[in-house]
Amino acid sequence: MRLLVVTQKVDKKDPVLGFFHRWIEEFATRLDFITVICLETGEYSLPKNVKVLSLGKKQNVQSRALDRFVYIFRFYKYIWQERANYDSVFVHMNQEYVILGWKFWKLWRKKIFLWRNHARGSLWTHIAVSLSDKVFCTSLSSYTARFSKTKIMPAGIDTDLYADNIGEYKRNTILFFGRVSPVKNVHVFIEALLKLEKSGADFHADIIGDTTDQWYEESLHKRGARLENIGRLVFHPALSHEQTSGLYKKYSFYVNLTSDGSLDKTILEAMAARVPVLVLNSAFRGQIHDICCLTDLNSLSVSEKMKTLLQLSAMERENIGVALQEYVKREHDLKYLVELLMKEMA
Structure with a gap:
């Protein structure tokens, strides 16, 4: 199986999101190939079957409207150029990427999986869930736990x-x-x-x-x-x-x-x-x-x-x-x- 992972940041030293580096490493032991699209990168060292593509956000720099346009352009560029290298899509936390990419992924027959664990949601959350094949969260108190297609999952701790x-x-x-x-x-x-x-x-x-x-x-x-x-x-x-x-x-x-x-x-x-x-x-x-x-x-x-x-x-x-x-x-x-x-x- 080949997987496209879309996430906010790949940086093993990040205080908040550093844990996801280990998730990618563990994914890599079970998958043939992983393409990661992230908003920004820091320090990372991943296996050879992992390719990381950054949308270009710089660390600790506030994004402007023009920057966001560039990020979206690069997002579409990457999902297009890599379309032959993944079978399914795993969107981690950021529901916006489901809303941006779903038309293309459905056209190319790529399954969409959303991991979202926030306590609050919105109309956009409902739309992202409806466009996803399955949704994952770790708690019954998560906003997405209310949907029938949601699966409650372990939190993923490197014990x-x-x-x-x-x-x-x-x-x-x-x-x-x-x-x-x-x-x-x-x-x-x-x-x-x-x-x-x-x-x-x-x-x-x-x-x-x-x-x-x-x-x-x-x-x-x-x-x-x-x-x-x-x-x-x-x-x-x-x-x-x-x-x-x-x-x-x-x-x-x-x-x-x-x-x-x-x-x-x-x-x-x-x-x-x-x-x-x-x-x-x-x-x-x-x-x-x-x-x-x-x-x-x-x-x-x-x-x-x-x-x-x-x-x-x-x-x-x-x-x-x-x-x-x-x-x-x-x-x-x-x-x-x-x-x-x-x-x-x-």
Whole structure:
């Protein structure tokens, strides 16, 4: 089978999209040839049966209207010139490409598969889904989960990468990792830390990630000023995807306060590293230990749960971590995902 993959970025060091480099590598072990069309490229090293074509967006440069016209022109150029080199199309996250390319792909009898995991959708989402042969997502809370042609899939975590980096952790340390934005509820996390500090708990917390919302970032520093001044809270810039493999293991536990909609990969990466987590997403309730799940979003309940996790003995932490790692390997491993996708796209 030969596959055209259309995605946003191919860059193994990208903090957010770097994981997709491993997806392409794993696809390459199962397919004869892969053509990748992406909006932009960074650093990548892929097998010989993978060809990468960039639409030309430059990193960290805002696109203008003329640039977008060039991207669309190149998109049509590439799908035409490569049409004999692929049998099916896998569009990752960006539904716009389905809407742009469907006429040609249907004319050439190429099957269209859409992976879309956002919590929200629009009329364009309905159109993209109607034009696709199948749709994939990882959560019942994803907008596309409502459609009959949608298949719920594993999240695709490279469990071997994180399992190989298990080691000693520093007690009483808390990690909050990912894009710093209101949807991540970082402000609630800081309010919970303030309550935790007031209760007399001993801890150190790191928030790691970049933001494009300057106002929000400034408001977080104002909220957490006292904790920063006494060394209880430190903000750090984002890390490349490659650097995350050794990150989680250093902490007592990881906190993620993203609401329902999709399965945040960082949660599953932390689990794969055998690290306890504290999560808001209801998809995990009944799947993992109750101590790791929040039932509502308020700073008091987050603070109380974090205090409980801080009080775990080394053995209790290890037992919870092992169970979480087994869950991810069983339900969300990358090899398992690719195996299922190959069957669905056959």
